[in-house]
Amino acid sequence: MKTEDLLAGLNSHDPRAIGRAISAVENNDDCSAKLLASLNRDAIDNCLVLGITGPPGAGKSTLTSSIIKQLREQQKRVGIIAIDPSSPISGGAILGDRIRMMDHALDPDVVLRSMATRGRLGGLCASAGAAVRIMAAAGCGTILIETVGVGQSEMDIIRLADITMMVLAPGFGDDIQAMKAGLLEVADFLVVNKSDIAGAEALSMDMEHIFAAREEEDGIKRVLQTIASQHRGIIELLQQIDAFADHINISGIKRSRRRKALDAETLDWVSEMLQPDLLTLMQTLPGTNDPRLRAQELIKIMQNTH
């Protein structure tokens, strides 16, 4: 499909065009730069990007499905980017987040894309960011990014979101303790899912302690309980998210987060684009084995040749 046809397809919400456009940028096809530059800016600026992260088994996909259901009841068109890791050995991946979201498979206003991390050093952030923009341009006012919340690359992706929620469930014990430092920095909301299981109250109280100061500041409840499999607690969760979305819009926080995400994505593209040349150049480096010195030498060579 030509770039013009893809763009026309995005405007008319054609699922084939949306799928192909995302593949084009994910595979770094020739048309991707022109495609991305031609997307509707207003739609991108105005959409709300929600990040959903948490340890495996906490119920992220089920919660995502439940949130989709609620947003659809509000007649909102929803985009979802579900990210799973690629195998470091074969480079392949099994993308299974769909299994819990098949209720929405035939809804034309639910646009779902599974993405593999593809084991890149850079680039994933950039292709996920591009997928967000394509979905926004194709009329999705709310876009969910779902990813496992362990590891640096996943944390980088989640920074693309305007608002991030961390999903936990009772029974993870020490894992959660270990995640706390990271949690404090990235999560706006903490969702205690499977809240009918013993230990949910204790987990909530523990987390409320962490979020108490922020809750006091803006009056938005940050720790919420859900039972996603029974669609319980979702309305309240989305009410608090809506309130927070208004808050970050008015206060300029959304704009500054977008700015930071843009910078991170730009850096990601730089590393993606430079990598092949750098790897070639690296082979010609004489002398030292110290990686930091080699990096400095590389940069010096590049600056001199440009």
Next chain:
Amino acid sequence: MTKQQTPYRVLIGKPGLDGHDRGAKFIARALRDEGFEVIYTGIRRSAAEIAATAIQEDVNAVGLSSLSGAHLRLFPEVVAELEKRGGADIPVLGGGVIPDEDVDQLLQAGLGAIFTPGTPAETIIASFTKACRQHREN
């Protein structure tokens, strides 16, 4: 990343009511281990759901598994649903407990290849690789 290294995307789905997905999962893992990105939809999907998902995910091929005996109805239905949704170019391969006499009928109905319990995994992977390569080149 060069284009040759870009992984092929395939969808593995189970249409109809049969709930035995050992074969589907085996193929999904085998393909992953060969570097494919495999979107797995789980059991008991309608042909329409599988086709809509294949289009959203922009896959290079669809693999169907059926152990219930309903393949003569379900496999061609997926092909028809793909056509209806503008995805006639996406090849559909099928496998499962399929009698020899049904194979030709399925191939004539638009299936790209049919695998039976005796088909070696290497043959199946080679078929997916070929189907995906042709799809990407066109």
